[in-house]
Amino acid sequence: MAWVKVTFPKWRKEMRSVQWGPLYNEFKEADLDPAELEAEISMLMQDEDVTKKAGIYIYVLSREERHLSIRAFTDNQKREAYERQTGVCPVCKEHFELAAMEAGHITPWHAGGRTIAANCKMLCKEDNRRKGGV
Numbered sequence: 001m002a003w004v005k006v007t008f009p010k011w012r013k014e015m016r017s018v019q020w021g022p023l024y025n026e027f028k029e030a031d032l033d034p035a036e037l038e039a040e041i042s043m044l045m046q047d048e049d050v051t052k053k054a055g056i057y058i059y060v061l062s063r064e065e066r067h068l069s070i071r072a073f074t075d076n077q078k079r080e081a082y083e084r085q086t087g088v089c090p091v092c093k094e095h096f097e098l099a100a101m102e103a104g105h106i107t108p109w110h111a112g113g114r115t116i117a118a119n120c121k122m123l124c125k126e127d128n129r130r131k132g133g134v
């Protein structure tokens with residue numbers, strides 16, 4: 001597709017698994033800068049928290065983070081954050097069992113926060129759901 005070659009001139013193997021038709025339909029009129037897109041794509045390809053590399057092409061157009069499958073916290077990282085918080089949810093200040101809590105990023109990924117224990121906070125399920133989850 002000519003639009004793809006113009007918008008994303010650098011070929012990468014991940015482009016094979018992208019559904020280009022719907023993206024073309026939605027963004028063919030958009031004012032896109034191929035050099036700017038390429039710089040961002042290259043950066044995201046090097047980001048180890050981005051686990052779904054093909055989703056980068058959808059993300060740079062739609063800005064929907066779910067397409068990147070940002071790395072989830074491991075059980076060990078959750079455990080470390082839980083101990084640090086002594087089991088207390090930072091939002092409602094109540095105490096919960098580990099199994100009743102969910103992990104979130106303290107600094108969100110899109111603001112430069114990494115998926116590491118130091119950037120992990122455990123929220124009770126209700127508060128995690130209320131903020132939309134990370």
Ligand SMILES: [Zn+2]
Pocket residue numbers: 089090091092093094123124125126127
């Ligand atoms: Zn809570």
